[in-house]
Amino acid sequence: MTNIAFLGLGIMGGSMAINIAKHNLSVTAWNRTAGRPIAVIATAAGVKIVETIEQAVTKADIVITCVSDVQDVRSILLGENSVATYAKQGTLIIDMSTIGSQAAREIANELQAKGLRFLDAPVSGGDIGAQNATLTIMVGGDRLDFEEALPIFQAMGKSITYCGESGSGQAIKLCNQLLCAINLASVCEAIEFAIGQGVDPKLVVEVCSTGAAGSWQLANLGNKIIDGDFAPGFAIKHMSKDLRLAKEALGENSKPLPAFELTSQLFNIVKAMDDGQGGEQGTHAIIRAYRE
Template sequence: MISPENTVVGFIGTGVMGKSMARNLLRAGYPVVVYTRSKEKAEDLLQEGANWADSPKTIAEKANVIISIVGYPSDVEEVYLGENGLIESCGENTYLIDMTTSTPSLAIKIYEAGKERKVHALDAPVSGGDIGARDGKLSIMVGGDHEDFLAVEPIFNILGTNIVYQGKAGSGQHTKMCNQIVISSSMIGVCEAIVYAEKSGLDPETVLKSISSGAAGSWALSNLAPRMIQGNFEPGFYIKHLIKDMNIALEEAKNMDMETPGLSLAISLYNKLAENGEENSGTQALYKYWNLEK
């Protein structure tokens, strides 16, 4: 059974979500070794007791459970399969958990490479944004071998509250695509509702009191609509990363000969925002689309 007494957790990627996730593991008593491309981003974690590693290879030499949450599939491939990457550098029976939103095909590739090295690889993307990461209430969607999922479940229980094993390798990433399709399409409705409320002369905060707990209720309406109203567009999740996710989902849907009109509309709107310099804003900045010059 994995526990703080027999486990060293390596953590790669201390961005908006990763930092809080690593902090929660520290607070649960796990020894944590962190690596990120910019050491400055990890300074507060180091002050709280985390140890620094200067490369994924060094992480692999020190940890027997390694978690990554990085930016893009190309980053995942470099961390896991590149020269001196995790697959090449870690010892047998190491558990590798990629929590980045990446491609199902890459998750399968990492899983198969891990099998050859007697390494346990899981794809376990998350949902819940900065708030879920901070509060340890993420939704975690897991693909890989079921026995490996059970082995690291104590780690998942620290990071999230809705933890579901989805199936074979790649299943976690496919599930995350379902999640991102819902998020991207429903965000259009949330933004339209707030803009409509404002243009009709209603108080949008009062409108939220009526609609957020009714049939229209959603996580985005409860957590992101208030940020829109306050003019807070700081990222809980970057627009540029949602665009990346939507492109993955579009490509996967295309491979399945599936039409995705809602997803296609959403990505067109977000691309316009990115072209207007909003790629590093939070996804709730879709609200600004209605003020763009058309």
């Protein structure tokens, strides 16, 4: 049986590790913060929880990481007492975080120099997609490594696409984030417009979701925006980070993308609210940028 190490049991990673284990695959998991409630659920699903990276990866054939940002991925994969320290030669490393195309290429090269293989495989679908194993997974790296990992991806996702060489999965993920963020801003503006016109904003969701203006953001987050339910499926701070990565990927000489620039500002405004705690709310809380 293939031995899999899963590093990062957050909102997304915990459910992803559980879904792999449900497919009768051997999963050993580690999380930087011990004692998360998801660990109990994961253990019941057959995931073995360990206390150190060394314990997780020493016997692993495949190592999966799902954490927050570039520095977290680099620390876990290449830092002191990291995956690179303990993984056996030829181990396939799959990072399912969102870290941007440049960082993915750099990490791939550094791991390759240490005799390790690497796929960048960011996901879309939020906590619901992670729980239901319906994630969209975008993969960059060697095609043969992708085919080896495909059964594991299929345990976590519904739409799995090989996008090309290292960094390609991250590039498509950033395109996805631009579409999500800009569309979410348009949902907020349509709701605000409806309120200004004196009509029930829930009609925006009910009616517009069925036509050409329909979207996942409108159907799934529209009523939450109207009800003021900002519990996170995907947090403002994470989207703000992803848009920062997209801006870094664009470079200084790129063509202007005004909708992207404006939407980035909206996320940063809400992120700074509540003495810097606004970023903990769900992405749909950007409606607050229009109201406060």
